Amino acid sequence: xxxxxxxxxxxxxxxxxxxxxxxxxxxxxxxxxxxxxxxxxxxxxxxxxxxxxxxxxxxxxxxxxxxxxxxxxxxxxxxxxxxxxxxxxxxxxxxxxxxxxxxxxxxxxxxxxxxxxxxxxxxxxxxxxxxxxxxxxxxxxxxxxxxxxxxxxxxxxxxxxxxxxxxxxxxxxxxxxxxxxxxxxxxxxxxxxxxxxxxxxxxxxxxxxxxxxxxxxxxxxxxxxxxxxxxxxxxxxxxxxxxxxxxxxxxxxxxxxxxxxxxxxxxxx
Amino acid sequence: xxxxxxxxxxxxxxxxxxxxxxxxxxxxxxxxxxxxxxxxxxxxxxxxxxxxxxxxxxxxxxxxxxxxxxxxxxxxxxxxxxxxxxxxxxxxxxxxxxxxxxxxxxxxxxxxxxxxxxxxxxxxxxxxxxxxxxxxxxxxxxxxxxxxxxxxxxxxxxxxxxxxxxxxxxxxxxxxxxxxxxxxxxxxxxxxxxxxxxxxxxxxxxxxxxxxxxxxx
Amino acid sequence: xxxxxxxxxxxxxxxxxxxxxxxxxxxxxxxxxxxxxxxxxxxxxxxxxxxxxxxxxxxxxxxxxxxxxxxxxxxxxxxxxxxxxxxxxxxxxxxxxxxxxxxxxxxxxxxxxxxxxxxxxxxxxxxxxxxxxxxxxxxxxxxxxxxxxxxxxxxxxxxxxxxxxxxxxxxxxxxxxxxxxxxxxxxxxxxxxxxxxxxxxxxxxxxxxxxx
Numbered sequence: 053x054x055x056x057x058x059x060x061x062x063x064x065x066x067x068x069x070x071x072x073x074x075x076x077x078x079x080x081x082x083x084x085x086x087x088x089x090x091x092x093x094x095x096x097x098x099x100x101x102x103x104x105x106x107x108x109x110x111x112x113x114x115x116x117x118x119x120x121x122x123x124x125x126x127x128x129x130x131x132x133x134x135x136x137x138x139x140x141x142x143x144x145x146x147x148x149x150x151x152x153x154x155x156x157x158x159x160x161x162x163x164x165x166x167x168x169x170x171x172x173x174x175x176x177x178x179x180x181x182x183x184x185x186x187x188x189x190x191x192x193x194x195x196x197x198x199x200x201x202x203x204x205x206x207x208x209x210x211x212x213x214x215x216x217x218x219x220x221x222x223x224x225x226x227x228x229x230x231x232x233x234x235x236x237x238x239x240x241x242x243x244x245x246x247x248x249x250x251x252x253x254x255x256x257x258x259x260x261x262x263x264x265x266x267x268x269x270x271x272x273x274x275x276x277x278x279x280x281x282x283x284x285x286x287x288x289x290x291x292x293x294x295x296x297x298x299x300x301x302x303x304x305x306x307x308x309x310x311x312x313x314x315x316x317x318x319x320x321x
Numbered sequence: 322x323x324x325x326x327x328x329x330x331x332x333x334x335x336x337x338x339x340x341x342x343x344x345x346x347x348x349x350x351x352x353x354x355x356x357x358x359x360x361x362x363x364x365x366x367x368x369x370x371x372x373x374x375x376x377x378x379x380x381x382x383x384x385x386x387x388x389x390x391x392x393x394x395x396x397x398x399x400x401x402x403x404x405x406x407x408x409x410x411x412x413x414x415x416x417x418x419x420x421x422x423x424x425x426x427x428x429x430x431x432x433x434x435x436x437x438x439x440x441x442x443x444x445x446x447x448x449x450x451x452x453x454x455x456x457x458x459x460x461x462x463x464x465x466x467x468x469x470x471x472x473x474x475x476x477x478x479x480x481x482x483x484x485x486x487x488x489x490x491x492x493x494x495x496x497x498x499x500x501x502x503x504x505x506x507x508x509x510x511x512x513x514x515x516x517x518x519x520x521x522x523x524x525x526x527x528x529x530x531x532x533x534x535x536x537x538x
Numbered sequence: 539x540x541x542x543x544x545x546x547x548x549x550x551x552x553x554x555x556x557x558x559x560x561x562x563x564x565x566x567x568x569x570x571x572x573x574x575x576x577x578x579x580x581x582x583x584x585x586x587x588x589x590x591x592x593x594x595x596x597x598x599x600x601x602x603x604x605x606x607x608x609x610x611x612x613x614x615x616x617x618x619x620x621x622x623x624x625x626x627x628x629x630x631x632x633x634x635x636x637x638x639x640x641x642x643x644x645x646x647x648x649x650x651x652x653x654x655x656x657x658x659x660x661x662x663x664x665x666x667x668x669x670x671x672x673x674x675x676x677x678x679x680x681x682x683x684x685x686x687x688x689x690x691x692x693x694x695x696x697x698x699x700x701x702x703x704x705x706x707x708x709x710x711x712x713x714x715x716x717x718x719x720x721x722x723x724x725x726x727x728x729x730x731x732x733x734x735x736x737x738x739x740x741x742x743x744x745x746x747x748x749x750x
Contacts, residue, residue, distance in 0.1 A: 103446055128448030138443025142461050152447050200447065328609060392684050392728045394691040396702055397721040400709040404717065480599030484692060488709065497605060501695065510609050513602035524597045 053079050059109030061095050069095040071264035082234060082241040084255035086248055092265030093244045097210055101130045128156050131201030131209040135216045137193040139185040146181040149200045170199040175229060191222035211243045227253055248289055260285055328510025344515060351492035354482045358414060359474050362421035370429020375455055383430060387423040395420060395481045403488045413485045420481055421474045428470015432463030465535055472527040479520050542719050553723060556700035560687045562622050567629025568679055575637020589638060595631035600689045604696050618698045625689060629682045636678030640671035676739040680732055687728040
């Protein structure tokens with residue numbers, strides 16, 4: 053379980069990225085921080101593995117304040133996936149995935165074997181495992197990034213806009229891969245994005261943030277859509293535009309779901 | 322053109338390949354000065370440059386000092402050093418080392434600066450210590466530029482060691498200075514050609530080294 | 539210090555010669571290297587070859603070049619023209635790579651837009667690419683200038699007098715002061731020239747200051 057207790061962060065230049073944030077995140081579920089650029093969501097994420105230190109407040113993972121843990125050991129126990137994968141360009145794919153294990157002292161052969169297993173789990177063609185990251189496509193690199201995040205079998209997985217840099221088709225594939233993995237593995241995932249659609253797709257709990265990491269609303273996607281807290285939320289999730297207010301029209305005996313502007317969105321099952 | 326061929330014949334004359342004044346000995350001397358100088362200069366400049374590149378501090382100072390040292394006239398520094406510290410190996414070596422530092426320093430910090438910040442951030446995030454980030458990520462990725470700095474330094478020293486013959490050092494520059502004293506142009510030419518060949522060979526070796534060390538893309 | 543004042547006129551004369559021996563190669567080198575650099579950038583196959591050639595010339599130690607060149611050209615050994623030609627060749631070698639990089643730094647999108655707006659090829663080159671490559675070209679000029687001023691000090695070894703003569707004379711007469719003065723003068727000259735290039739750059743590229 054993850055808990056933020058009144059954390060705040062002001063950066064050296066004076067930017068107040070996080071004003072006062074408190075929240076509990078349940079284990080074995082996906083929590084998504086969503087908001088526009090600069091709202092502080094990435095800062096909140098990076099407090100979990102101490103890449104950013106809060107100016108005030110505490111961050112606890114399983115009731116242990118992360119500030120009391122050695123940062124390097126902490127990071128080795130948490131999986132981290134970022135945009136543009138952050139792979140080491142001078143190591144092969146399999147060595148990249150094995151690195152967290154090697155850092156933890158696992159032997160080379162053992163680490164490689166587990167890395168190959170992780171790569172298989174994310175659906176990467178085994179042929180690519182001996183190649184260098186530069187030889188892979190963006191989507192393939194992201195899969196490697198996810199494999200690296202999972203290889204140490206961490207309880208917590210941090211994902212910072214991991215699918216932002218790939219095209220929409222690849223993004224949809226990766227999102228569904230993640231959903232499948234989560235069904236299988238049940239990790240505690242903290243996911244950051246600026247895309248509300250992605251948040252609703254992946255999140256068990258969605259946290260909509262304003263500037264300064266101020267919570268606009270927390271809840272399941274259904275809760276948020278059913279009862280948006282204010283106009284900011286309403287506008288952010290698209291309820292003020294026609295797309296999300298749907299009604300049913302009869303067409304040739306079929307019940308077609310139509311949005312407020314009369315455009316067809318789907319069929320009632 | 323006949324002057325050039327005179328130079329060639331001087332170069333290839335058998336007599337000039339024996340003994341203390343022979344080409345082999347002079348080449349060895351020259352390489353000796355070069356390796357000593359680059360080794361000492363690298364021991365100073367490379368760790369310093371790595372530190373500057375990794376931490377990002379003193380960068381402005383480093384650039385200013387590098388620029389200033391580059392503007393220092395070689396002959397001026399050599400003659401000054403010898404008058405101050407006397408003849409022998411130490412004074413010219415000090416001067417040569419000072420002149421070799423700029424490319425090594427620049428190569429080191431420029432190399433580290435060129436490494437993608439995202440890769441470094443990711444390496445920290447997956448749990449590498451600062452030393453591991455430096456050794457496993459930054460230095461391997463910066464190696465081409467660092468080697469480029471070594472390459473420049475080596476060529477620089479080969480050139481300045483040639484001039485150092487003026488203040489009494491051995492090496493291939495001796496042919497130039499001795500030849501100049503007696504207006505023996507073919508000798509000067511032969512020495513110059515030898516220096517050029519040495520420089521090109523060393524440069525070629527470095528080019529191969531750099532290529533073999535770069536990551537496949 | 540008194541020595542400096544006593545010999546001021548002689549030093550001034552040497553400095554003047556040094557100035558000319560430095561400026562001419564830099565200017566000529568620039569004028570020759572920029573077109574070559576442009577071609578190297580845009581020529582698919584020959585481009586790499588040109589740059590390799592330039593880097594080979596750059597590898598040749600300057601003092602060796604000063605000796606070999608008279609032989610190659612058949613000119614008299616002690617002719618200052620040798621020094622100017624040798625240094626120009628050197629300057630071109632350094633600047634070609636710098637010029638190629640400069641033209642490479644011009645955003646392709648801007649050139650494309652110019653072409654689409656109806657600029658002819660020549661107009662594109664002169665009015666768009668050259669000005670935009672300006673900053674990097676200027677940086678190259680400044681580097682070449684410093685290194686040329688430094689290399690000129692070697693010319694006394696082949697009999698061409700300039701500020702470097704203060705080193706050779708000082709050395710032969712065991713006169714440290716002369717050498718120190720020489721070093722200072724050379725550095726000051728290098729800085730003055732650098733100032734000159736920067737000023738010319740500012741006048742030629744007024745838009746860079748406006749954007750701050």
